[in-house]
Amino acid sequence: MVDRRGTARAFAVAGVIALGTTMAMPAAHAQDTEGVEDREQSESRLATTELTIDQKQTDRFIVRYKDNSETPQDRQTATNSAGDQVGVDVDEVRSRPDGTVVVSVDKVLEPAESQEFMDQMTATGNVDYIEPDTIMTAFAANDEFYNLQWPFHGPNGGRVEEAWEASPTRGDGVTVAVVDSGYAAHPDLDANVVAGYDFVSDPQAARDGNGRDNNPTDEGDWYAAYQCGNNPHAAVSSWHGTHVAGTIAAQADNGMGVAGVAPNAKVQPLRALAACGGYTSDIADAIMWASGANIQQVPRNNTPAQVINLSLGGNGRCSRTYQSAIDTARQNGATVVVAAGNERQNAANVQPANCEGVITVGASGETGNVASYSNFGDRVDVTAPGGDFQRDRGVLSTLNSGETRQGRPNYAYYQGTSMATPFVSGVIANMLAVDPSLSPDRIERIIKDTARPMNCQYGCGAGLIDGGAAVRSVAGNAPAPVQPAPEPEPVEAPLPNDEQREIGLPVPPEESERDADDDRPRRWTPWDLLGGNPDGEEEAAPAPREAPERRWSPYDLLNGYNQTANQTESEPTARWWKPWTWL
Numbered sequence: 001m002v003d004r005r006g007t008a009r010a011f012a013v014a015g016v017i018a019l020g021t022t023m024a025m026p027a028a029h030a031q032d033t034e035g036v037e038d039r040e041q042s043e044s045r046l047a048t049t050e051l052t053i054d055q056k057q058t059d060r061f062i063v064r065y066k067d068n069s070e071t072p073q074d075r076q077t078a079t080n081s082a083g084d085q086v087g088v089d090v091d092e093v094r095s096r097p098d099g100t101v102v103v104s105v106d107k108v109l110e111p112a113e114s115q116e117f118m119d120q121m122t123a124t125g126n127v128d129y130i131e132p133d134t135i136m137t138a139f140a141a142n143d144e145f146y147n148l149q150w151p152f153h154g155p156n157g158g159r160v161e162e163a164w165e166a167s168p169t170r171g172d173g174v175t176v177a178v179v180d181s182g183y184a185a186h187p188d189l190d191a192n193v194v195a196g197y198d199f200v201s202d203p204q205a206a207r208d209g210n211g212r213d214n215n216p217t218d219e220g221d222w223y224a225a226y227q228c229g230n231n232p233h234a235a236v237s238s239w240h241g242t243h244v245a246g247t248i249a250a251q252a253d254n255g256m257g258v259a260g261v262a263p264n265a266k267v268q269p270l271r272a273l274a275a276c277g278g279y280t281s282d283i284a285d286a287i288m289w290a291s292g293a294n295i296q297q298v299p300r301n302n303t304p305a306q307v308i309n310l311s312l313g314g315n316g317r318c319s320r321t322y323q324s325a326i327d328t329a330r331q332n333g334a335t336v337v338v339a340a341g342n343e344r345q346n347a348a349n350v351q352p353a354n355c356e357g358v359i360t361v362g363a364s365g366e367t368g369n370v371a372s373y374s375n376f377g378d379r380v381d382v383t384a385p386g387g388d389f390q391r392d393r394g395v396l397s398t399l400n401s402g403e404t405r406q407g408r409p410n411y412a413y414y415q416g417t418s419m420a421t422p423f424v425s426g427v428i429a430n431m432l433a434v435d436p437s438l439s440p441d442r443i444e445r446i447i448k449d450t451a452r453p454m455n456c457q458y459g460c461g462a463g464l465i466d467g468g469a470a471v472r473s474v475a476g477n478a479p480a481p482v483q484p485a486p487e488p489e490p491v492e493a494p495l496p497n498d499e500q501r502e503i504g505l506p507v508p509p510e511e512s513e514r515d516a517d518d519d520r521p522r523r524w525t526p527w528d529l530l531g532g533n534p535d536g537e538e539e540a541a542p543a544p545r546e547a548p549e550r551r552w553s554p555y556d557l558l559n560g561y562n563q564t565a566n567q568t569e570s571e572p573t574a575r576w577w578k579p580w581t582w583l
Helices: 039-047 072-086 111-123 161-164 240-249 280-290 320-331 417-434 440-449 466-477 497-502
Strands: 058-065 090-095 103-108 127-132 176-181 266-271 305-310 312-315 335-339 360-364 384-387 395-400 411-417
Touching: 039 127, 058 072, 058 111, 058 320, 072 090, 072 111, 072 161, 103 111, 111 127, 111 176, 127 320, 161 240, 161 417, 161 466, 176 240, 176 280, 176 417, 240 266, 240 384, 240 395, 240 417, 266 280, 280 305, 280 320, 305 417, 312 440, 320 335, 335 440, 360 440, 384 417, 395 417, 411 417, 417 440, 417 466
Parallel strands: 176 266, 176 305, 305 335, 335 360, 360 384
Antiparallel strands: 058 103, 058 127, 090 103, 395 411
């Protein structure tokens, strides 16, 4: 398998666990914070930095040939000549619906080699433009403090209950496409899932043996050390797409699990991210197909989406391929919502967050302040709850317990702009349930006009999303007077050790017991909250992993999940323990 180093990524971090190559990756791949600049320095530096091509290794390119050179012979002449100059063999992978062609080379090129190859292609005179087919990754948050759960609806949340009052159908009749890592079946979400598609074109990365097909099942995005470029850490599967989908449309009032922002909407899983991320061309095809556009050798989408969620991205200018796909989606009436990213940098340097015609979303924590990891700047349109483990808690949603392949359905806290983005997508679904004729431009204007002010020095868009005010505006009701977000409240302190014992929690070892040289994060799944250790017997925690993340499976904290006699094996069994962790 070719070692991928140019990828786009997903933006999130986890509290069971979790969350950018030129591939796009999901939220479960936490980033090392070592050497991160403070926000003010980062803002200053990035504002004066002009990015050219994403400085990543890659083995694929997207080419638009000139009108007079579109015959196979002309294309072969151009590619053979350029390939000979760089010392690679070049093959056409496929033609794309916008008239471009994906070509591959027989080895992974370093950034300088990629630039030389593109220069040689352009010099043939047959090429209009060429750009790297970079790999995108789901945005993984970089904060690993996993504290107690915060309520799904809080004073600094998105006022979802008010949105439900203004839109009693709660998103009914609206489809939201989730372009991500695919979908892991979950009893709290299955009823709201419509047919999707697997756009991962690389059969090896897809892990299903056949590349593109009509099965968007998440096959797991785990990877070994150094499998994804120069990353020395291994990682477990994130099930990022399932977590995002649950935030949008997990069922409500069903006696189990969590509720989605638009619990009667449908989600359409479109798999474009796999191990190490996903290619820009695959993601762009998924965006277009989601909106109803025809894609060669892909069946027509019979349930086109009105909203397209992209909790993914990578560094670089907005590529023409992304912009073309987004323009097509908008022409078909779809609103595209994109994560700003989790690197504490200017979102102007992250694609597709920096593309035109999208709603770019930053993240806030439970206190109502911008999250410590969130990207910022003029490209951010609005901020939404994404959690902040450094200060408070993350976002609880649907997940899977498997570390590589799928295991049992469960729930997990994640943090990241990957979690904030589906929050906005869910609010838009509630708006469209009230008025299906809303255009993407009108939706963006309402989202911005109804947002609440928030304290943000470096650019958080119009403010903190107000779902109730946005839906009331669409319903024709006068929006409630805009009120500043409440003053931040103190973060709830962890329970004392004796209280932890009373509710069945093992007591964390004293910090002094840790190896002073061991700075790796500790990560495990405490006592299988989906059906293990019923007697509360003390068990040894697994050894720390190399992956910079940790996961546990919290029980349902909204509607009970109380165990019943007729409970089936597929249903999680709740034991009322509070998860804990330490670094």
